[in-house]
Amino acid sequence: MSKISMTVNGKAVTAEVEDRTLLVHLLRDHLNLTGTHVGCDTSQCGACIVHIDGRAVKSCTTLVGQANGANITTIEGISKGDELHPMQAAFRDNHGLQCGYCTPGMIMSAIDIVHRHGGDLDEETVRQELEGNICRCTGYHNIVKSVLDAASRMKVAQAAE
């Protein structure tokens, strides 16, 4: 057992967990942040993606110890109160989700993609960058549309800041 402490969605968190605990299980089982999902056991699907210190990481492949002291953001932590993050709004407006299971991971991954590329994204880049996120419902068409839409919304928002 180890004692860990980290910041999750802006709140300081401490927990006493088995050393083999994965970050995704800490989030889901101990912190009740069930928006982060598990879709596979081989680190392929991306349903579990969260941000660790601002970068998209698969929380199913991260031991809690590796995230000790880090700043974690999950899908529950990206909107400002009632105001959706532009990526969330773009997924809704472009019908970028169906069953919603892959969606939190997609959104967390997509935010990171936009951050890394700035607003300069094209369809091909988005498709390549989403290689680590599997969706079985949407056929990706509307996910790609959502990410491109959000990229321009985020560019506008940034310009306004």
Place this chain on the structure above:
Amino acid sequence: MGIEGIGASVVRKEDRRFITGKGRYVDDIKIIGMTYAHFVRSPHAHAKIKSIDVEAAKAMPGVVDVLTGQQIVDDKVGNLICGWAIHSKDGSAMKMGAWPAMAPETVRFVGQAVAVVIAESKNLARDAAEAVVVDYEELPAAADIKAAIAPGAPQLHPEAPGNIVYDWEIGDQKAVDEAFGKAANVVSFELTNNRLVPNAMEPRAAIADYDSAEEHFTLYTTSQNPHVARLVLSAFYNIAPEHKLRVVAPDVGGGFGSKIFIYPEEMVALWASKKVGRAVKWTGDRSEAFLTDAHGRDHVSKAELAFDKDNKMLALRVTTHANFGAYMSLFSSSVPTYLYATLLSGQYNIPAIYTEVIGVYTNTTPVDAYRGAGRPEACYLLERLVETAARQLKVDPAELRRKNFITQFPHQTPVIMAYDIGDFNASLDAALKAADYAGFPARKAKAKAEGKLRGLGFSCYIEACGIAPSKAVGSLGAGVGLWESAEVRVNPVGTIEILTGSHSHGQGHETTFAQLVADRLGIPINQVSIVHGDTDKVQFGMGTYGSRSAAVGMSAIFKAMEKVEAKAKKIAAHQLEASEGDIVIENGEFKVTGTDKSIALPMVALAAYTAHNLPDGMEPGLKESAFYDPTNFTFPAGSYICELEVDPGTGKTSFVSFVAVDDFGRLINPMIVEGQVHGGLVQGIGQALLENAIYDDTGQLVTASFMDYAMPRADDVPSFKVSHTETLCPGNPLGVKGCGEAGAIGASAAVINAITDAIGNNKLEMPATPDRVWHAIHAA
């Protein structure tokens, strides 16, 4: 109508919870005192269980109990059933082997459960499962159809000699033989429809909670049809009588058919919960999904199509071997028969069809309905045959299709189906235009100059949805009726709850069903909520599969709405001192035509519940229910055109464009319909290019993870050009046909027809991996 009514692309009401991480899937639910189950599964495809030693596991920390297959048999929990009785051509009933929820004596596929550990945490259950010692005596395995039907093959079930479940036929063999005798040309073909793993992104899960005081069970489960689950668990598996079992299917992360069936794990969780006196949670991991979710497709077929001298189709003859895996899953028997062979007429006027289907047991995971279920297999076979015929007869593939299209409706095919309406020329014309077919030869020549092989392939599919008229399916052997139920509750302040037997696991019912209400009453969709997925709340309903929720589920809501409106009009007329026939409903108000007198819906609802001033003899309240039984199947149809390029050096395929033109009848929410098409297309493209469940000779599933089974990723597939033509379905009040499966049915043939066109070699099986395509290029 209005901006939120039928035909409006309204953004989905349910999305907010999913994009903010507030969806509530089974694994998100916690119950106080809950324990965790982990299954001990067979590593062998076929073996006798000599002994199981659970003592070491039981002694491990945190272990509550370890239960075995023999115990579940001793407790008289019923065997799993197959709910559709098929008879062989000699009249004999299908030959089914017993399928206990955990194997007491013999295992017949890798991954079959033999014991379950119940522990205080998931990790402790997993650790203890490692300590369960099972002594197996390995038996030879039959890993595919060919091995299973070979002389001297290992026998799976004593009930099924030669591993044959049934040898079924449909159509007029004599008429077909005669037609072939007169044919000017015959095109023949052998092909495999590759085996697929559904892989909904949410793995299956179950939480069973037994209340000993009430002798009552609650089951939270990943189900497309919670009432059917309750019925089967009660009536056949002896878990509990229906009124002592509540089944809840909350948010469900995709189904595609794989969550229709009632699996061993839910049964064991319920049974174990009573045995250990605590709630039991089981959440499958992806490896378990690969090994235990019912797989799809897996046919081997021979097909021949006869033409007269004018290239008119005369007859079709098909023999199909269908792999059922090791046990008959819930609806498996119907998939290669009534959901497959009945669609082999496609969009064509084929005067005579004869099909023989042989169902085969193998030492593999059970096979059942997966998105499209039988219809993708039918479309793939027929559309490859037609494209092959066009090449052999040296005619334009579009023209050959057009020449043979059915143009008069209703049309009775020789294989049961009576097509009610359609316009196949309209969808083909629209697709040709969208794909710029006329410009293709120039594009092909240009690609050739650049060293690329360009090809174009068609697929003109038809499917039977709106499953299904109860009397018809009953006469064909179904164990259930396939109607749907609905209840409309107008609350005393005028908001509305719709309770439906349909279940949404991505389809967007919370929005589209509310749009129907908005359309009829002229109220905003946010005043309507949709309740589904809980047997304690909703009256018995049949659930969602076979693209039935619009055509059947919404038709039930439509009927219940009509009853509610009729009563509300009576109340309004009484309140307004007008005649009932003069009342019209507009923008949430009941108006007296030609006057300025009106009363708003909330006031009508309030009057219904206060009951201070109702017409004489009227019961208080404003709530009605309805059951809707379809009168026919619906027949969505369309034309898909795929254009792609193959790199002759690597065999790699790249999409140039993919055009889909579908006729789904009336569209409720075009945005959602297009999303359904996109998803289906990618599953069809996945089958054509990437996906393949491969077993080795010993029955090990070689492709049992996302590292080995190629799921389509964003960079494997194109964006799509999706559009619609419309013939309204005459069989239901909304004129809708269903859109959930079309893409998965039509896409694979278009892709393979395009590749074979590009490379000039028709011998190519799915998935058309670069390796296979490269070999096909260089064999040509």
